[in-house]
Amino acid sequence: MTVNELAARLEVAPATVSLMVGELSRKGVLARREDDADRRRTIVSIADRHQDAINEWLGYGAKAWRQALEPLTPEQRRMFVNTLLAYEQALSG
Incomplete structure (x- = not known):
């Protein structure tokens, strides 16, 4: 990208x-x-030398997020992400 x-x-x-x-x-x-x-x-x-380690590190979480979000509509996904962002902002003061 x-x-x-x-x-x-x-x-x-x-x-x-x-x-x-x-x-x-x-x-x-x-x-x-x-x-x-x-x-x-x-x-x-x-970088090629880090590809496997990063995929292993993030792969399980990415798969779980895809499974959890897959049944949601795009609008529901957006609301979920916005809610997480609002929560993060509230934590940081």
Whole structure:
């Protein structure tokens, strides 16, 4: 994905994602490469050497979330996510 695609998916500012990608790239967790179709774009991916570990770490949770959210309509999913965001904001004061 590109930084802008990641930002949209994570619902945060592109600048925030850019900073996170930069830090994780320096640590070797993420890899960046030019898009062959558009050299102005940079594609971000999980570095090959970390792919299995990250999939193992996140895989079970992702599968469980997909199963839990699958029966919901898009509107119900949005309400659920908004509720989690409101809860997180309330915790942080």
